[in-house]
Amino acid sequence: KAGVTQTPRYLIKTRGQQVTLSCSPISGHRSVSWYQQTPGQGLQFLFEYFSETQRNKGNFPGRFSGRQFSNSRSEMNVSTLELGDSALYLCASSRRTADTQYFGPGTRLTVL
Amino acid sequence: AQSVAQPEDQVNVAEGNPLTVKCTYSVSGNPYLFWYVQYPNRGLQFLLKYITGDNLVKGSYGFEAEFNKSQTSFHLKKPSALVSDSALYFCAVRDDGGATNKLIFGTGTLLAVQP
Numbered sequence: 001k002a003g004v005t006q007t008p009r010y011l012i013k014t015r016g017q018q019v020t021l022s023c024s025p026i027s028g029h030r031s032v033s034w035y036q037q038t039p040g041q042g043l044q045f046l047f048e049y050f051s052e053t054q055r056n057k058g059n060f061p062g063r064f065s066g067r068q069f070s071n072s073r074s075e076m077n078v079s080t081l082e083l084g085d086s087a088l089y090l091c092a093s094s095r096r097t098a099d100t101q102y103f104g105p106g107t108r109l110t111v112l
Numbered sequence: 113a114q115s116v117a118q119p120e121d122q123v124n125v126a127e128g129n130p131l132t133v134k135c136t137y138s139v140s141g142n143p144y145l146f147w148y149v150q151y152p153n154r155g156l157q158f159l160l161k162y163i164t165g166d167n168l169v170k171g172s173y174g175f176e177a178e179f180n181k182s183q184t185s186f187h188l189k190k191p192s193a194l195v196s197d198s199a200l201y202f203c204a205v206r207d208d209g210g211a212t213n214k215l216i217f218g219t220g221t222l223l224a225v226q227p
Binding site: 004006031033035042043045048055056058090092094097098099100101102103104105106108 | 144146148153154155156157158161202204206207211212213214215216217218219220
């Protein structure tokens with residue numbers, strides 16, 4: 001069974017731009033969560049989606065948004081990029097809420 | 113609020129020796145605890161979890177973890193370390209006692225296994 005896939009794997013943007021990251025969960029998994037990983041703040045929860053509904057949201061500004069489609073694929077969007085948004089963005093999927101989460105390889109975003 | 117702490121930034125061990133990576137937790141209610149490993153430029157790989165039941169949890173790649181309620185600890189262990197075990201290890205707790213997928217991670221422990 002294929003794992004969680006994330007595209008693109010690497011991305012370079014400039015301040016003020018916006019970016020969209022994509023995540024395809026493991027087949028049969030309906031829950032998708034997003035995390036941001038930085039050297040300074042570590043791993044921080046962004047959002048959680050299940051059946052196209054946002055179930056939970058972390059403590060991030062409104063520039064960070066996400067959505068989930070009917071096929072469980074998910075996207076997250078960051079508008080008006082700041083230098084501090086440079087991070088590894090990880091997507092995780094599980095069959096349902098409260099199941100074990102399996103992570104994708106991440107998207108490395110660099111903001112210049 | 114739920115939290116986990118990993119008191120060691122780095123653990124060094126010789127190949128073939130047993131290894132322990134420490135984690136302590138603070139939760140209200142039942143703990144749902146996890147260990148993940150991250151290799152360079154990779155995502156997180158699931159190793160094992162404790163939900164309920166036996167205090168000794170066996171996981172992937174020969175790893176196991178011991179849940180200790182009185183000491184609020186969930187230490188990761190392996191009887192014989194391999195050089196290929198060198199990686200960044202994260203302990204995590206599920207927030208809200210299991211009603212959500214939100215994981216709260218520790219700061220990570222870098223395991224270095226010397227040949």
